[in-house]
Amino acid sequence: MKRFTCDELAEHLTAYLEDALDRPARDGVRAHLACCEGCERYFEQFRVTIGALGDPPPEKLPADVRARLLSAFRERRRL
Amino acid sequence: MSVRPEGAIVGSVAGGELPPDDVVVTALRAGDEAMFAALLDTWSGGMLRVARSYVSTDHSAEEVVQDTWLAVIGGIDAFESRSSVKTWIYRILVNTAKKRGVRESRTLPWSSFEQDRAAGRDLDGVPWKAFAEAWPTPESEALASEVRGLIAEGLARLPPRQRTVITLRDVEGCTSEEVCEILEISAANQRVLLHRARTAVRGWLADYFESVKQPE
Numbered sequence: 001m002k003r004f005t006c007d008e009l010a011e012h013l014t015a016y017l018e019d020a021l022d023r024p025a026r027d028g029v030r031a032h033l034a035c036c037e038g039c040e041r042y043f044e045q046f047r048v049t050i051g052a053l054g055d056p057p058p059e060k061l062p063a064d065v066r067a068r069l070l071s072a073f074r075e076r077r078r079l
Numbered sequence: 080m081s082v083r084p085e086g087a088i089v090g091s092v093a094g095g096e097l098p099p100d101d102v103v104v105t106a107l108r109a110g111d112e113a114m115f116a117a118l119l120d121t122w123s124g125g126m127l128r129v130a131r132s133y134v135s136t137d138h139s140a141e142e143v144v145q146d147t148w149l150a151v152i153g154g155i156d157a158f159e160s161r162s163s164v165k166t167w168i169y170r171i172l173v174n175t176a177k178k179r180g181v182r183e184s185r186t187l188p189w190s191s192f193e194q195d196r197a198a199g200r201d202l203d204g205v206p207w208k209a210f211a212e213a214w215p216t217p218e219s220e221a222l223a224s225e226v227r228g229l230i231a232e233g234l235a236r237l238p239p240r241q242r243t244v245i246t247l248r249d250v251e252g253c254t255s256e257e258v259c260e261i262l263e264i265s266a267a268n269q270r271v272l273l274h275r276a277r278t279a280v281r282g283w284l285a286d287y288f289e290s291v292k293q294p295e
Binding site for chain 2: 011013018045046053056058065068070
């Protein structure tokens with residue numbers, strides 16, 4: 001199993017979440033998180049951040065652009 | 080707020096999920112307007128967000144999205160299912176946005192990504208862990224909307240390539256494979272950019288929560 005300092009751990013979190021670590025590194029991340037409250041909290045914040053990113057305010061194309069595109073689709077030349 | 084599972088389909092304006100690619104392509108080729116409208120409404124919001132990582136104004140972003148859809152209309156007959164429809168459309172978007180972004184001198188070649196500075200975790204030499212405080216649970220709508228605003232500002236401050244990657248991955252819910260294909264970058268490169276961007280955004284949120292903390 002790999003041992004990580006707190007700083008090293010933080011650098012591996014995305015790779016850990018992507019399942020891109022080899023086994024010793026993955027086990028090392030888990031072991032460190034299990035016994036380090038600061039890193040556990042940091043990891044939690046990292047995940048909250050990712051979750052918040054995935055909740056953006058809705059966006060729409062302006063109605064005139066949408067209408068123009070729909071009519072462009074209607075009028076496309078058939079080959 | 081929970082982390083979406085890898086590869087989740089992002090909730091869309093249309094609400095429903097789109098049918099499989101072959102159904103979509105057949106319908107578009109047959110001139111099915113409802114299908115085109117569903118596609119427009121499902122993906123345009125995300126496309127606007129991605130376009131903004133290349134161009135500097137809302138108007139430019141809208142034009143990039145419009146030109147992308149026009150290229151889709153013109154290219155649907157020639158589309159070969161070597162990639163998914165989504166990846167194909169996003170690639171057109173990125174190429175369209177890049178051309179425009181170059182005119183606005185906003186983009187750098189991807190190969191120079193090493194110049195993106197990693198966001199430091201130290202704040203004036205204070206160990207970062209001092210700031211890994213417990214965050215308030217964003218139960219209130221007010222806090223949630225505050226956080227949304229902060230995130231939008233934070234994304235705008237990121238180096239462009241980091242912003243593109245984090246927008247595709249975390250905002251739009253693309254998989255890492257999709258992002259590598261859309262941007263033509265390696266998995267390792269994608270991961271570095273994503274990690275730096277996430278680290279920076281977490282840091283800004285932490286600063287904010289620190290600043291609004293009630294004194295003990």
